[in-house]
Amino acid sequence: MKEENKATLGVVREMSKMILSRYYFLKLSELMLFFQRLKYGDYGEMYGCIDAVRIMRALRTFFDERNQIIEKIEQRERERKMEEDRKNAVSYEEYTEIKKRKNNHKVAG
Template sequence: MTYLTQNFLPSQMSEAYSPQLQSAVMSAFPTILQAHEATKIPAIVHVAQAYDEDVAVKWVQQQLLAVNEFAGAKAKLTDFQLDELAIQIRLEYGYLNLFEFILFCARLRSGKYEDFYGSIDPMRILKSLDAFCDDRRREINRAYEEKERIAREREYEESKKNSISFEDWYLSKSEEERAKTREVPYFAKMAKEIEERERLKSGENNPNDNNG
């Protein structure tokens, strides 16, 4: 929000994120995740907070007007529909950053979501936006899960580097500590096998062997 007011007047913000970007945004951001992760891109709600609600709503209207003009439908959005639709989008989807919403409009123009059969229907636009946000959530969740998986693998590899085997740990202990370890049923068999190997290495006979 501070970034906006320090660097842009409302008119400059509208020009920086103009509807003309709809033509190129799909090449710049092939996925929603890339648009979501773009740095220093304000959300629609930030525009409202930095300036006022009217600036945010008018910005949404400008983007919708570009879709309205681009669509081949005979019946376009009326002024009333455009006003109400922009307000509803601002209130329900204000968390979208500006590139995400521009990308949505570009995808809407390309026919990725709902088709307009003879007229542009505000409800179809909202249904398409809902589908876009579902795709957005899936992409963000997949990216988060992948980062978590990589972090777990890295943590596991680091733990392997810093860990020692049970045998090395056992042999590093004093005889008193080893005796306590052998009293634990889970470790008793492993400890016995380690002791046997150590006796064989040192050339000692197993005291249980029959020498006779």
């Protein structure tokens, strides 16, 4: 990148403030991944100079992708939990029988 195309410290600070105000919850590792992908051109070409609008638009795309991945992980966890619950489930008839046995045990004891 040519010297004249590099962002000034003021531009970098302003971009940092914009990102922090909107995406304050992102981890540093997530931001590092975003900037790596941005640098590789995953969100379109960056022609020389820093364009805050393009970066913020790319960050929005990254955020949407991140949310989709998180939702898939959470869905798999919900499905795993439901399957585990099914394995431990009892029918209503079994439940009433267990309850009846416990009540009989209490009376006898």
